[in-house]
Amino acid sequence: MDFSKLFNPESIAVVGASRDPGKVGSIILKNLRITYRGKIFPINLNTDEIQGVKAYRKVLDVKEPIDLAVISIPAEGVLSVLKECERKKIKFAIIISAGFKESGDSGLKLENDIKKFLKTSKIRVIGPNSLGAINTFPSYNATFIDPNSKPMEGKTAFISQSGALLSAIVDDATLEKIGFSKIISIGNEADIDEAEMLNVLLNDEKTGAITLYMEGLEDGQKFIKNAIEVSKKKPIIALKGGKSKIGAVAAESHTGSLTDNNMSYDLAFNKAGVISVDNIDDLFNFMRDAPTLKIKSDEVVIVTNAGGGGVITTDALSAANLKLVKLSNNVVNELSKVLPKEANMHNPIDILGDATPERYKETLEIVSKLNKPIIVIFSPQETSMPIETAKEISEIQLQNRDLPILSVFLGGTRIEKAKRYLRENGLPAYSYPNEAVDIIRGLYAYGTFSPPVYTTFDKNKTKVPKVSSKENLFGLSAKEVFDKIGIKTASGAFFKNEAELQRVVKKIGYPCVLKIASNTIAHKAEVGGVVLGIKNEEELRKAFASLKSKVNENHLKLDGYEIYEHANKENKQNVEILLGGHRDRQFGPLIGIGLGGEYANLLNETEFMLAPISDKDLSEFRNSKIGKIISAAAKHKVFDELIDYMISVSKLMTANPQIKDIDINPIMMFEDSVVATDFKIYN
């Protein structure tokens, strides 16, 4: 649909405009009057004029058309105003009013009523509980941010779930000379959510990068889908609040969002090419530089006039999995012609404490030919010339417009002007090496992003059964499902009594294992419901007697018992693997594979991936610790078999939305085969 009237309206109504200068409705009107050149219609039940502008009682009283309504009245009245807006054929509304789902049950009801109305209405809504929205060109400021925090025009869009954080960031951005294309306080997302806003901004020419502060998502899969499309054209950078478990609780009581733990967000961001940042200061640097900086290489050149600065930067690069460019002999030769002999001509290139602007220039001219990201460190020393150095860097940038040259000017008083000079000329300039490194890491990941492909996944032709049971399935009833999707499981059989046992043991053979059969007891060993390593008839008899007595002792209600073959009859070397699935509230099935067995929880070596499993997921899995252990311990075909299992489990969970968790642990992995010996499905 066409969102042009949201950001480029010809007229705006301020519903709840107020004569009281402390009121939100007054600040919004004031901000619009300062920033907006279209027609403004203040709406107020009790007055004919506000701030010198003619006011109306209702939107329906306005004769001219209205493109956008900004609503700031008590929550209870919002729905009827929306209905009036619809009758007035207003296309967009921003609901500033709070008092909805963030404030408890009665608010939630009001919000649900609005959602219900919006489902059949043509009007599209941002909010409620939004701080408003800002466009910088053509300009309007439909927020109640302090008018002193005037956001500048720029190429970064910012969408925030936290209004307070938004106003703090806008305030700081003004000081730091960061500009914005659009600023949207997304509020409770009763209608338009981040995912849709991403789509809107995808085609917005003014926007070169999109930054997000988010605490939760209603529809994770839609977010991933849209973010992938956006990532093909412009970077998305997200600060996710509520990453920690305790943080998630804080987020919940704050916005009413349903947040899950962090892992699923990391996986989703990775899949969609979204750059994830942890701190507000990182977010800032991306806001400033993400629209212009392109990083296509993970090998970096460092040029420094301070050895210590080079060391710290190198540490930071290494911690970020980035590398130093190895300089060829040719380059070293060229450098030796322009640098003093005490200089270090190898990367990090130390051009010494007495480096002149000229020496920076000559060095940069040589290394700029490598076409790799350059970090320039400047430390103010006795003979240093900060401004002149900044000018030379700027000159080199002009000659190499697409080359990423990131300056780090250490120090304070003496380098302030130089840093400002660089920023005003659109060059990335930072205070500390780790800032430059974080930017390179993020933009390199984005620069090498490609949308997920599913070659291996699509090759897998597993026929996935519909699991009709709504109850948990443990043991044989789970085995039955896994057998159908091709997972090799230990042979087993059900029996009810001694006579049936004597019959089934003939098929299973010795050594064998007895278990109680139950779909309610998840940990059978804990109630004495498992006997391992049964070697002969006599031991079998004892084992069954023992099981029966445990059943009596613990008053267990059972249908019967299970017998399994001993999966490792020849006592071969093996590694225990676990394969699992977990349905995430936001993003759907997560598939996990890791070291299994008794200490799986302690080892905690499990790689997760979001369903469906992409080729990139698989290649990352191959390079993970567990992937390498599997490669070392088993043949290629075993590895491929496990990948097949992962894909089948992924498909099983996708086809059966009632399955919450899947636990196949352990899978005994031998050099050239695997067999699962315990299996559970939680519905």
Place this chain on the structure above:
Amino acid sequence: MDFSKLFNPESIAVVGASRDPGKVGSIILKNLRITYRGKIFPINLNTDEIQGVKAYRKVLDVKEPIDLAVISIPAEGVLSVLKECERKKIKFAIIISAGFKESGDSGLKLENDIKKFLKTSKIRVIGPNSLGAINTFPSYNATFIDPNSKPMEGKTAFISQSGALLSAIVDDATLEKIGFSKIISIGNEADIDEAEMLNVLLNDEKTGAITLYMEGLEDGQKFIKNAIEVSKKKPIIALKGGKSKIGAVAAESHTGSLTDNNMSYDLAFNKAGVISVDNIDDLFNFMRDAPTLKIKSDEVVIVTNAGGGGVITTDALSAANLKLVKLSNNVVNELSKVLPKEANMHNPIDILGDATPERYKETLEIVSKLNKPIIVIFSPQETSMPIETAKEISEIQLQNRDLPILSVFLGGTRIEKAKRYLRENGLPAYSYPNEAVDIIRGLYAYGTFSPPVYTTFDKNKTKVPKVSSKENLFGLSAKEVFDKIGIKTASGAFFKNEAELQRVVKKIGYPCVLKIASNTIAHKAEVGGVVLGIKNEEELRKAFASLKSKVNENHLKLDGYEIYEHANKENKQNVEILLGGHRDRQFGPLIGIGLGGEYANLLNETEFMLAPISDKDLSEFRNSKIGKIISAAAKHKVFDELIDYMISVSKLMTANPQIKDIDINPIMMFEDSVVATDFKIYN
């Protein structure tokens, strides 16, 4: 010894003072003339007056006593000047001159000559290759830092191995209003090193905290010893450059320091209570606040007017292993009396976007009674009053002088003055939540530091043999050593031929293992030198034949062969453990224990500790992943036995400095016993 004349000299000679204003010797003289009230004697071979001060040809020409000489002449002349200084009975010298070990072999020779002289001389030296030193009260600036970067008086000392970083930090500190007690550019440490400087600063009343930038250490154990003593009285904060492997190479070519990888430094810092920081910006915050802030609890209260700010802070706390205080019903009740009902009265306490200074004050009055660290988040919103809020916070601080109240003022223009107000009043104030959290984490670790005690270590009475061999010991020759220190190893015997084999197999029994005997072949299996699982005489004969043919095939030179018992005859469940030792260049033996077996390198689950092993090391080991796995898999006595082994290995390496590495892998750990089946000593 008495260092008072170094920092409080009655007279200073500037050797190499210069009339050329661009020269280092001129800047030092100028800096001293501006900052120092004692007598200054410029020393210059060719002139009688510099900058209006009478100059002398040599220090010996000065009739009055001289306490400190600052030497800035070409490297070649430094030794003879030092000799003159000694004759003049000058107690301290700061050698600014570069051109020593940092610049290659000839420089290294000059430095070694100076070191040799200093061994028998009474004069004590900072440098060479130092930027100089600064005392702020009584004041002198004996550096060639730009005179515009005037360091203020404060309670933090700063010792730096990088001169350039030092000048950048001093420059920025001036802008950020961070003060210093002493600033020392420690240079190449030909005489006085960090460890000794720590001792000097331990008793310096002007110094409340010591900050370090370091790239390498000559004597790690001395550093630990002195740092422990200092940590009893004041915090040490270290930024270690050259943490990464590539960073370590950068550090080496820079200062000529011998650096090792990072782990040993982390262990050493942990042992000595040193707070380790990763970034310059963290170092800054500690410089500002470490002397005054005391953190005794890891439970934090958050008070915020921005829900999103509370969420991000909570995430940061969680990532730093810190907690939120759980507020009692009483506290919640009290809060509900002063806060609007929409506020979140649970920690993080959200006092809402329209929070007044009064509301901050009332909230802080309530939570200050809990006596826990408080993070106050302020985000500038439409009705917020930054300065007034800062004043209320400051008021609460005055009433609770020792209470840690850390303010985070988000935003820019609107909160600048408020943040400055807090800092000028000595209150911690930051721009981002993670800064406050990093400070709390560091100072909490310091606040709960206690010097290492060695109860368990001392109880162990293992008699440690002197290992005379200078060669590697593999197999039985290593087993002999480990048997002596009480480590249980698989039975084994040496044999040369079939006849001897037939004799020794009677003692060892079946199943058994054959190996080639060699102290040069570390990986015997790779050359086919190991046959496992030999069950009977026939298999034994085949195994021996196979070994012999491999020996011929690979032209191996051997003394003979080894036979071992099969350590797990009953095929019991077991976990493979590795126990190892590595001699670190700086800090001596590191003892490691982890998951062993074939995939030990891939699993990479090893806990290291520095010898000697302290009670704290052991308690951290118990709580580590590997510690928990051992606890889950084996009985208490097995855990204790492994600890005994670790201590014995630690003692063995300490008593035998030629041992470089020890590898006992695997140790098969059963529920109630352990046995090592492969063992190596690298000399």
